[in-house]
Each structure stands twice: as structure tokens, then as C-alpha cells.
Amino acid sequence: MTNRRFTSLENPTGEQTYKIIEEGLRKRAMILIFSCCRVCYYGRARSRLGPGERLIIIKPDGSFLIHQDRKVEPVNWQPPGSKVRVKIEDDGKILVESIRRKPAEKLTVEIERAHTISYYLARDIHELEVAGHEEDMRQLILESPDIIEKGFKPITREYQTSNGFIDILGKDENGSLMVLELKSRRAGISAVRQLKRYLEDFKDDKHGVRGVLVAPSITHDARELLEAEGLEFKSLEPPQELKKDHRMTLDKFISSR
Amino acid sequence: MTNRRFTSLENPTGEQTYKIIEEGLRKRAMILIFSCCRVCYYGRARSRLGPGERLIIIKPDGSFLIHQDRKVEPVNWQPPGSKVRVKIEDDGKILVESIRRKPAEKLTVEIERAHTISYYLARDIHELEVAGHEEDMRQLILESPDIIEKGFKPITREYQTSNGFIDILGKDENGSLMVLELKSRRAGISAVRQLKRYLEDFKDDKHGVRGVLVAPSITHDARELLEAEGLEFKSLEPPQELKKDHRMTLDKFISSR
DNA sequence: GATTGCATATCGTTG
């Protein structure tokens, strides 16, 4: 069946498969192929996948995905911007190649037999709205510093040390420096090490510096290391409020200056 | 069209969409729906996606993917093991829910109108064979230590320090300790910091300890920090040879003991 | 264009 928005065909011949892929690429459509195929990849690594039935997705932006019937991650893929070519062999087999220039990577799919092939022109203007990132925590703390503790005053965000950027640098009510390390999910031992490294730049500070790990929760080993190092933990859930209106955010920003 | 391996339908009614999703779930098939839909997610974070045409994939292992017509990553998803339920509303709209228990996460898709719906029973026994990982580098170095430098002798792999595991610990021909940090791709500043941390445990060693970053290449800033810290860089590409025969590897292992 | 660091990261391995 064919109309302007999509085309699909079941049990296509090799010729038909070739033609529909060509057409889909020309129209910059999203192409779906369910087929028995083999896959080779060469680039940052190298891989090979023996014959089996998988879903192939080619997107108009050059993204290329091969999905087996398990896992969230594609078994092979190419990123946006990759260039696709399709060839038909004498025996009717279809070869689809996707090439990326930098870094040089090549994905080759040999389609033995397609079960269904289709392409779609997707109308989709909306972007995903997300909340609950580390950045949302940061904004919350800058707007309401008392969440960390009474009298906490942020000085800067993204303060650079020789060991990377500190998320929030501030002072407590006694004027002691506080280094905050934010994590939007359960903090592990590596988060504590990160905080420990930031503090190295301040080890000569006379007033003493407090290191605080801010996260919804912390692993057992991480807490042990934290306490052994004289660091602190502050439990804080990342705010998950989706912004309904962008002007509100702007007003808030202006009024808070 | 219907047979044992797959079913597909174009411009299905709400009832038909519901029925095919039900059937696909029951048969533990891979379900594909191209439709206009809205998506909500709540769990580790929260997100909302307004109406638009996307590809929905439900895999028999519970993996759930929603793909827009751009990017490699799905715009929303649920991991393997999630449980799917489908409902039909009075107005013919379809609600698909995927729930994960731990952590608690819920994905809700409201299908306004499906353009095509299909399901497939995929025959696929092959696993992906990959080469070019950090582990391949490690094996290469343990088998042929001279690749690092003449006279290098590995002592242990995965040596534990207070700052994490060292990839390979060894000695040079003069008996000085060498700490190797392996990276399968271009090493950045964080790799140098990691190596720096490992060496802290050895800073009292009388003979002096050498820290060596082993990677195919290194960023400019990373090289600067490396040299400032008196560390070394050894260029090594991860071996990309796909193993043809597992016995060969075993033989090699036995003969090298 | 190169580099850095977050992510609903996902996924395998280990304790």
C-alpha cells in the first residue's frame, strides 16, 4: 500500500526491497526493514554478527539502528550524519552500507531476505521536556540555599580547580568554604573520590573547608569513604517539576537578580 | 496479512490496534507501531512529549522503545523486564503502559491514531562478536609485555588501591614499579587524573614509581597535565582481531603458563 | 572542530 505518508510491503523481492530503500532514502523518510541479515562493523572497534532476523531502522538524519529482539541498545548502529548506500547483488541479496567520515566507521548489512519493508514521513515537532537532572538540583539550591543548611550562601557555580569543575562553591554561616558535589542519582564511591580531589586545591585554607556530597542517596562503601575522609552527605532529591511556562522561569530569574 | 512469523496491518482501527498489541504480547513477539502519540515518563526522572508521529517498539524481553525520526537514542524507553499493559478507551484511543518495579518507573503512551502496526517472531541465535575493547588491550599487553617497552614485566592485573583498581601493575627492567592505565580510545584529562590518583598510594615508594597512560591517542590538555605530573604516555591501538576459534585462545593461554 | 561531563545512561561482572 502506498500513499504520501508511508509505504509498506510484505515479503518483497530483492528488487522491490532495493527500490523501496532507494525511494525512502530519496524522500528522507524513516525506513524500517524486518529481515534476515548479517552485519559487519569496522571503525572504533570491529564486530561481526551472524545471520538472524532483526529490525533495521534508517532515519532521515543518517542514524542507523539494528535491533535484535532483546535489550534496549541496538546491536549495531551508526550516528546521525552517516551516509547510506544500497546495492543489489546478482543473486538478489541487498547490501546496505553506512559510512561515517570522522571517526572513520563503516557498517555493512547484508540482507538475505526481507520479511517486511516500509518507510514513513514522520510529522513530529515536539521536543522532549525532562526534569530531574543535576542541573535542576543546581537551580533549586541556588534559588533556595537553605535546603543545604541554614545560612548556606552560594558564591559561584562551576568553579574551576586543577581537578575539574566544582558544581557549587559557597560558605556556611560561619564563613567556612563549602564545596558541593551534586549527583542526580544514588552516589557511589567515584562521586566521593571526585569530591576528595576538588578539596585538594583548598587544603591550605586556614578556616577549613567542608566537602558536601549532595545526592538522593549514597552507597554503603561510598558513605564509609566519605566519613573516613571527614566529608559530609546531604540527601536531596532532584526536583522533577516540568516547567509549564517558560515566562515564569524568566520572571523568577529577573526578580532574583 | 497474517502468518505464523509475523502480522501487520495498515491504518488499523483502535479496536484492531488493541487486539494486535494484545496478541503480540501474548505470543511474546517484537511489536512495532508507527503512530501519532503522546508520551509520559515518571521514575528516576520525569518527562513529557507532546503529540507527534513516532515508532514504538515493544520487545519480548520487556524492552520498550520510542523513536523519533532523528538521533540514535530513543526519546523514551523502558529496560528489559518491564511489564506492559494495554487498554482501550471509550473514544478508541489506546493506552500502553510499561512498568518497572525497581527502581519504580512508569512509561505511558497514548496512541491517538496508528498508521501501521505489526509484530514479528524473530529467529536469532547469533551473538555479536566484538573486538577492540580495553580488555583486548590488557590481554595483548599481558601476552606481549614488550609492546609497552623492552623489559617490562607485568605483576598483577586489577590491583586494588584506595582510589580504585589499577589496570596493570608491573616493573620495568630496572625494577621500578609501573602503573598502567589503559584506555581503548583517545584519552582525555579525566584519564590522567585517574592515573594520578592511583599513584598516590605509592608516593612513599623509594625506587620511584612510573605512571603510564596507554591509549591510541591523547588530547592536548591531557598531555599537558600528564607531563606536568611527570607521567608518561604510550600509544597503543586496541587489537581488533575477531576470534575465529575459541580453542586457539585456550591453547595460547595454556602454552603461556 | 575538539573537549568535557551528564545520562531515566545501558550492560556485564562480581561480591
Place this chain on the structure above:
DNA sequence: CAACGATGTGCAATC
């Protein structure tokens, strides 16, 4: 089951 580290991580923001 929890936790830790690698990944062809992908991706956006920043330089």
C-alpha cells in the same frame, strides 16, 4: 540484589 566500571557509549554545551 547491589555496586562498580567499560562503552563503537550518545549527546549537548563550551571552548
